[in-house]
Amino acid sequence: MKTKAVFIQIFSITTLLFSTAWAQELTLSDAQRMARENNPNIRQTKSEVEISRAKVTKALAPQFPQVSATARHLLKEKFQVMEVNLGPSPIEFPVRQPYTQVTVGATLLLFDGFGTWNNFKSAKYERSAKELELARAEFDLDQKVRVQYFKALGSHALVDVAKQSVAMLEAHLEDIKNLMRGGVATKLDLLKVEVQLQDAKTDLLAAEDGAILSVAQLARVLGVNSIAGPLQGTLPVLNQEMLKKLDLTDFDRMDRKALLEREESAMAKSRASLSAWSPKIYLFGQQEWYNYENSDIGGNSKFKGAYTFGVMLNWNLFDGGASTAERRIAGEELKKSQESLRALDQAIPVDVDFWKRKLTHGIAVYQSGLSGIKKSEETIRLAKSAVRAGTRTNTEVLDAEHDLNVARAKVVHAQIDAVESVSNLELALGKSLDIITTQRN
Numbered sequence: 001m002k003t004k005a006v007f008i009q010i011f012s013i014t015t016l017l018f019s020t021a022w023a024q025e026l027t028l029s030d031a032q033r034m035a036r037e038n039n040p041n042i043r044q045t046k047s048e049v050e051i052s053r054a055k056v057t058k059a060l061a062p063q064f065p066q067v068s069a070t071a072r073h074l075l076k077e078k079f080q081v082m083e084v085n086l087g088p089s090p091i092e093f094p095v096r097q098p099y100t101q102v103t104v105g106a107t108l109l110l111f112d113g114f115g116t117w118n119n120f121k122s123a124k125y126e127r128s129a130k131e132l133e134l135a136r137a138e139f140d141l142d143q144k145v146r147v148q149y150f151k152a153l154g155s156h157a158l159v160d161v162a163k164q165s166v167a168m169l170e171a172h173l174e175d176i177k178n179l180m181r182g183g184v185a186t187k188l189d190l191l192k193v194e195v196q197l198q199d200a201k202t203d204l205l206a207a208e209d210g211a212i213l214s215v216a217q218l219a220r221v222l223g224v225n226s227i228a229g230p231l232q233g234t235l236p237v238l239n240q241e242m243l244k245k246l247d248l249t250d251f252d253r254m255d256r257k258a259l260l261e262r263e264e265s266a267m268a269k270s271r272a273s274l275s276a277w278s279p280k281i282y283l284f285g286q287q288e289w290y291n292y293e294n295s296d297i298g299g300n301s302k303f304k305g306a307y308t309f310g311v312m313l314n315w316n317l318f319d320g321g322a323s324t325a326e327r328r329i330a331g332e333e334l335k336k337s338q339e340s341l342r343a344l345d346q347a348i349p350v351d352v353d354f355w356k357r358k359l360t361h362g363i364a365v366y367q368s369g370l371s372g373i374k375k376s377e378e379t380i381r382l383a384k385s386a387v388r389a390g391t392r393t394n395t396e397v398l399d400a401e402h403d404l405n406v407a408r409a410k411v412v413h414a415q416i417d418a419v420e421s422v423s424n425l426e427l428a429l430g431k432s433l434d435i436i437t438t439q440r441n
Helices: 002-024 028-038 040-063 115-181 187-222 254-277 322-389 394-429
Strands: 066-073 080-084 091-095 100-111 280-291 304-314
Touching (some): 028 040, 028 115, 187 394
Antiparallel strands (some): 280 304
């Protein structure tokens, strides 16, 4: 019974440790979600979206009734005196004011030359543009995270390649020492291996530094201070079928749609500036309560009431050039959006063609690297057999091992380049191509 309890306890601890280690692994989807939550640029863009939404409410506010209330109470007074000439000498009458006065008023804008309506439309287009820019920023961030995520995976793969190179050279060094004892190898062979081993160890240090820095760069893109757990997944397998899956016939750029919305916003703002030359008509009403009797605001005060209701016209005949300046600003904003749109339309086909060619080249390099690995492994096997038979030298084995490590590194770099090419293709098109996936280790 006691043995069973101990076994259950050990099993529980092992399960807990395994679950903790598993929870610390970072998948690509988790990294992208984390980036959207923590990246400073995304947070800033979200704040800009909220500001644009508040501006829509502000732009429409003049169309609603404007209600105000004022109250005043005299603590000390010396009234004005009005002189009236009714005889040989003027008679002075005090101009009394209420000791206490409360006024509640409301105005409703009936017509302002459609200025409020056009400002509202401009703000709505601006809000839509900001929301589209946020969607584009999140899509762009997803691609950056994916590229940096695979770079981090690739950097760890390059560390493994460097470790394999060091291990192979260390084993080769031992073989050379044994061959020297038998009189088959020379001091020159030993020195050559030692030099290559020293270079391989230096390359290993550089690869380890690169792996650390790549993870730090990933953390920076995610908007966090550090990444504690390991990355989950493997580098993608590349083949020519990926090129056949590419759909480059159309694009869906959110930033392009945002520019179109900004054009509409600028045109609406320009129309709104013309309302400055239009009269504004208001409906107004006011209710007053006042007390002339005494300065007591308590229960002894006696208030009387008055009200007014009517229509008011306000026509600003000169505004110092403010409306003209607003129209010029809106015109330049329209030109800016149009030029940005033209530049974007020119860049899209160039970017698509460039990154498609880069992807094609990356797949070709990957296939070449795989072929090089197989050939180098076979070359090493044959060279070692020939060395044992005395028909080949150790130099040929070293060269074959070097070619093998170069081919392995070439494959990793080709995989990283392919991921970057696909991500930039997706950015150019504005849509996901779904040809790069991660696999669990």
